[in-house]
Amino acid sequence: MGDPVVSLHNVTKTYIRGGTEVSVIRDLSFVIPAGTFLAIMGPSGSGKSTLLNVMAGIDRPTSGSVVVAGTRLDQLSEGEMARWRARHIGYVFQTYNLIPVLTAAENVELPLALTHLTRRERAEHVKTALRLVGLGDRMDHYPRQLSGGQEQRVGVARAIVSDPTMILADEPTGNLDRESADDILTLLARLNRELGKTIVMVTHDPRAAERAQMIRHLEKGLLEMPP
Amino acid sequence: MTLLRLMLRNTIRRPVRLALTIGGLAMVVLAFGLLRLTLEEWHSGVKAAANNRLITVHAMSDSLQLPLAYKERMAVIPGIQLVHYGNVFGVEYRDAKESFAAFAEHMGTFFETYPEVILNEADRLAFLKDRGGCLIGWKLAARFGWKVGDVIPLKGTTHTGNWELVVRGIFHSSNPAIMGEGELYAHWQFANERLKTTAPDRADGVGWYVATTAPGVNPRSVVAAIDATFANSFAETRTEREQAYIAGWVARSGALLDALNWLSGVMNGIAALVLVNALAMAVRERTREYGVMKTLGFRPRHLVALVMGESLLVALAGALVGLGLLYPAAGLYAVTVAGGKTVGAYEITAETIWLCLGMMVLVGLLAALWPAVRLSRMTTLEGLRHRG
Ligand SMILES: Nc1ncnc2c1ncn2[C@@H]1O[C@H](COP(=O)(O)OP(=O)(O)O)[C@@H](O)[C@H]1O
Ligand SMILES: [Mg+2]
Numbered sequence: 001m002g003d004p005v006v007s008l009h010n011v012t013k014t015y016i017r018g019g020t021e022v023s024v025i026r027d028l029s030f031v032i033p034a035g036t037f038l039a040i041m042g043p044s045g046s047g048k049s050t051l052l053n054v055m056a057g058i059d060r061p062t063s064g065s066v067v068v069a070g071t072r073l074d075q076l077s078e079g080e081m082a083r084w085r086a087r088h089i090g091y092v093f094q095t096y097n098l099i100p101v102l103t104a105a106e107n108v109e110l111p112l113a114l115t116h117l118t119r120r121e122r123a124e125h126v127k128t129a130l131r132l133v134g135l136g137d138r139m140d141h142y143p144r145q146l147s148g149g150q151e152q153r154v155g156v157a158r159a160i161v162s163d164p165t166m167i168l169a170d171e172p173t174g175n176l177d178r179e180s181a182d183d184i185l186t187l188l189a190r191l192n193r194e195l196g197k198t199i200v201m202v203t204h205d206p207r208a209a210e211r212a213q214m215i216r217h218l219e220k221g222l223l224e225m226p227p
Numbered sequence: 228m229t230l231l232r233l234m235l236r237n238t239i240r241r242p243v244r245l246a247l248t249i250g251g252l253a254m255v256v257l258a259f260g261l262l263r264l265t266l267e268e269w270h271s272g273v274k275a276a277a278n279n280r281l282i283t284v285h286a287m288s289d290s291l292q293l294p295l296a297y298k299e300r301m302a303v304i305p306g307i308q309l310v311h312y313g314n315v316f317g318v319e320y321r322d323a324k325e326s327f328a329a330f331a332e333h334m335g336t337f338f339e340t341y342p343e344v345i346l347n348e349a350d351r352l353a354f355l356k357d358r359g360g361c362l363i364g365w366k367l368a369a370r371f372g373w374k375v376g377d378v379i380p381l382k383g384t385t386h387t388g389n390w391e392l393v394v395r396g397i398f399h400s401s402n403p404a405i406m407g408e409g410e411l412y413a414h415w416q417f418a419n420e421r422l423k424t425t426a427p428d429r430a431d432g433v434g435w436y437v438a439t440t441a442p443g444v445n446p447r448s449v450v451a452a453i454d455a456t457f458a459n460s461f462a463e464t465r466t467e468r469e470q471a472y473i474a475g476w477v478a479r480s481g482a483l484l485d486a487l488n489w490l491s492g493v494m495n496g497i498a499a500l501v502l503v504n505a506l507a508m509a510v511r512e513r514t515r516e517y518g519v520m521k522t523l524g525f526r527p528r529h530l531v532a533l534v535m536g537e538s539l540l541v542a543l544a545g546a547l548v549g550l551g552l553l554y555p556a557a558g559l560y561a562v563t564v565a566g567g568k569t570v571g572a573y574e575i576t577a578e579t580i581w582l583c584l585g586m587m588v589l590v591g592l593l594a595a596l597w598p599a600v601r602l603s604r605m606t607t608l609e610g611l612r613h614r615g
Contacts, residue, residue, distance in 0.1 A: 058521075058522055082521065082525065082526045083526075085524045086523065086524025086525075091522050091523070093611075097516075099233065099519070101240055102229075102233060102236065106232065106233075110520070110523060111523045111524065114523070114524050
């Protein structure tokens with residue numbers, strides 16, 4: 001395993017709710033080496049999504065330092081953070097979150113609008129990504145014409161099309177049947193194994209977590225190290 | 228390219244709402260266009276005013292009377308060809324709601340002074356012969372169903388007493404902005420004779436003189452000469468070229484112009500609200516998608532461009548549909564409102580087209596402002612968490 005892609009130091013995250021402070025992440029420190037496929041498990045409300053979002057640069061810690069792909073995220077402005085995300089993060093959502101008025105190919109192409117690639121290069125990238133997820137023949141389908149499993153595969157294609165440093169997935173199989181879920185997990189494992197992508201996946205499904213190389217449990221904001 | 232496509236698809240995403248919004252905007256553009264046409268028509272009246280007619284009124288107020296004796300003194304001023312005079316003729320039909328503009332004019336000089344009057348020769352001669360007769364514009368005739376030969380009973384307001392005038396002719400006007408077609412013209416002498424008995428102090432009074440200048444004479448020099456003639460006399464005069472006089476009158480009815488300008492503003496406001504409503508609804512529905520785009524690394528300026536573009540696209544579509552409707556509407560308007568006998572013929576000028584387009588661009592930008600601000604302020608997480 002290589003250098004750490006993610007390193008968190010004394011990260012805390014608290015929310016004010018109804019006048020009282022609720023701490024979601026408490027003094028968390030850990031590193032994720034490059035090339036890891038990590039599953040973060042834990043009960044609902046334990047702070048998994050919050051942790052993932054802090055790593056993805058779409059949420060900020062209340063205190064502590066977050067270094068991802070060599071950049072200190074907690075010190076970036078919103079604009080810098082957006083630029084950084086476009087370059088380094090591929091995000092897979094539980095609810096796929098495809099744009100309904102765009103075809104599969106157009107959805108996958110969307111992140112490339114932020115690059116300087118030519119039209120032909122973009123088309124190449126899109127085709128490669130969709131073939132990789134096994135949807136080379138569904139390029140021109142709209143999301144409503146696809147099954148849930150297919151939609152999520154488009155979601156994965158969108159996450160990898162710009163060749164990001166890391167893929168973050170928040171319950172990527174949470175809305176899928178067993179078979180489709182297995183397909184997605186197989187796909188993620190392949191991306192990790194064959195392309196060497198660092199993947200962090202949040203899940204509360206033990207069978208999904210099993211497919212990762214490494215599992216961490218989050219309980220009330222504290223990451224439990226395996227014995 | 229992808230963003231442009233996304234903008235277009237978003238715009239046509241809700242066809243019914245889009246159609247209603249464009250329809251609403253088109254109606255506003257149509258109303259605005261018709262308002263513009265009316266104003267332009269008015270101004271074209273000013274432009275079409277005869278250059279060789281000078282209006283002389285009392286220097287203090289044009290509601291004060293000038294002495295009849297001024298006619299002879301004006302007639303000898305070099306450059307003046309003809310001196311005409313007239314007065315307001317204060318009458319109404321059955322009650323105040325049935326009032327109209329009526330004038331008592333010196334008939335010896337009326338037709339020569341106002342070549343705008345279109346009337347057949349027989350009626351003209353009959354009217355000149357009958358001092359108790361009157362001429363009415365075709366619109367006034369249509370309003371009360373009066374025909375040539377009818378005796379119309381009128382009640383005096385400033386000209387007290389009952390008046391029974393015989394309609395001797397129904398005229399059209401080649402320039403309704405100057406010579407209105409909803410007006411009545413009677414003989415000044417006839418009205419004046421009655422005044423001698425009912426209100427002797429007001430008899431022999433003249434509301435205005437209209438001097439026609441000789442060809443080749445610079446009207447401006449004559450203007451000065453007239454006012455100089457009566458300087459330091461009992462009733463000083465204020466003389467203007469007819470064009471300036473009417474322009475001044477238009478300017479003095481500034482309240483009306485102000486109201487029309489306000490109305491244009493209100494129309495802009497309505498258009499903006501129509502669009503704001505549709506746009507705000509659309510943006511709210513898509514909040515989550517904007518959150519997803521932010522997650523992908525799109526920055527506020529990208530989202531603002533998307534929303535602004537969509538807003539401008541819809542606004543311009545409204546402008547185009549509205550202008551498309553304005554052409555047939557202007558034709559209809561010219562016939563029903565202006566009787567089809569106007570100078571400008573309610574022509575849609577390039578200026579009107581640009582104004583309508585410009586107004587809609589403004590509306591498009593304004594309408595996108597609030598959604599744009601909202602999207603810029605929204606954090607990625609707020610966007611993603613939105614349930615809609
Ligand atoms: N914006 C917020 N304001 C207040 N509380 C929040 C907010 N976001 C998350 N929380 C709380 O933080 C806790 C952890 O949330 P989350 O990270 O979504 O948990 P998980 O993904 O493990 O289910 C929950 O108790 C949740 O209610
Ligand atoms: Mg969660």
